[in-house]
Amino acid sequence: MVSDEGVEGIGADPGGQGWGATRSWVEKGLSEAEHIENVVHLRGGWTSEMRRLDLRGPGGRRSLVLRSFVKPFFVRHAGGLLTREAAVLRLLGDTDVPAATLVTVDATAQYCDHPSLLMSLLPGTVRLDDQDADDRAELLARQLVRIHQLAVTTRQRPRTYQAWAAPERVTLPVATERPELWQRAVDVIRQEPPAYQGCFLHRDFHPGNVLFTGTGDDLQISGVVDWVETSWGPADLDVAHCSTALALLHGIPAGMRFADRYVAAGGTLAEDGTAPLYWRLLDALGFAPDAEKVAVPWRELGRVDLTAGVLAQRLEGYIGALFGRYA
Structure with a gap:
């Protein structure tokens, strides 16, 4: 949600989904004499339409970000997703996690064309290129440790995690030369989930949801976005998700190193012989x-080299590497 696709006029419909009622809802909540000057469609999102709203008023200019769920599946679940994200953003406001500030939310589209959430604009950009990927991975690991160490009350605790893969729902590649590897992986997640020590999870933590500023010694994370899936569960699950993404983006070794980076940064992962493999395969099989689902927004952000063939090869190789290390 960081690359601008183009500035639209105030009455324009970036994304083609209709947003007249949503715009009116936003404007009613603005400061006196403040108005929307420009609307910019933000690329890189998959679950929702993202817009940057450039505002102008007596106090000067500022920008906000509008998230709207428009796909039928996410519209159906928007009440829970956006209500959860709003609660998490309020919670994170009192922490050192660089998250957006909640402005307002209409989780059930009572006033908007689609379920929507309005929040502050964070600085920085998503960076998915291979250059400096190792440096960014170090920062990702440190940031994830801090997220997992957040202390929350029982009342603040988010819902228990939901698995994004199940043995009966895994779609196996047709053209694979290693069908036995895939079947072996599916058999692993047929087992009961290992016992775990729960912690606060982002649940969709990967390079596409992290903003960076600076270069070299000044490189830093300026924002972590997309908190709609925030959950309570094993740290291994967040580490697994980021590891899979890194393997797909930058190659299998990058994915395999992330767990070690996380532990070196002070994080704690399961040590039981079966648990690490279970959590990592549960994510990878999703x-x-x-991996074409994530390839589309990644290509929009410049990674046109990530063809379906490349990603399929990397995913299969990563699963093989997981067995090589943890089986």
Whole structure:
């Protein structure tokens, strides 16, 4: 949600989904004499339409970000997703996690064209290129440790995690030369989930949801976005999700190193012989058969080299590497 696709006029409909009622809802909540000057469609999102709203008023200019769920599946679940994200953003406001500030939310589209959430604009950009990927991975690991160490009350605790893969729902690649590897992986997640020590999870932590500023010694994380899936569960699950993404983006070794980076940064992962493999495969199989779901927004952000063939090869190789290390 960081790359600008183009500035639209105030009455324009970036994304083609209709937003007249949503715009009116936003404007009613603005400061006196403040108005929307420009609307910019933000690329890189998959679950929702993202817009940057450039505002102008007597006090000068500022920008906000509008998230709207428009796909039928996410519209159906928007009440829970956006209500959860709003609660998490309020919670994170009192922490050192660089998250947006909640402005307002209409989780059930009572006033908007689609379920929507309005929040502050964070500085920085998503960076998915291979250059400096190792440096960014170090920062990702440190940031994830801080997220997992957040202390929350029982009342503040988010819902228990939901698995994004199940043995009966995994779509196996048709053209694979290693069907036995995939079947072995599916058999692993047929087991009961290992016992775990729960912690606060982002649940969708990966390079596409983290903003960076600076270069070299000045490189730093300026924002972590997309808190709609925030959950309570094993740290291994967040580490697994970021590891899979890194393997797909930058190659299998990058994915395999992330757990070590996380532990070196002060994080704690499961040590039981079966648990690490279970959590990592549970995540990786959610991308089967070829990770094309994430490839679309990644290509929009410049990674046109990540073809379906490349990602399918990396995903299969990563699963093989997981067995090589943890089985």
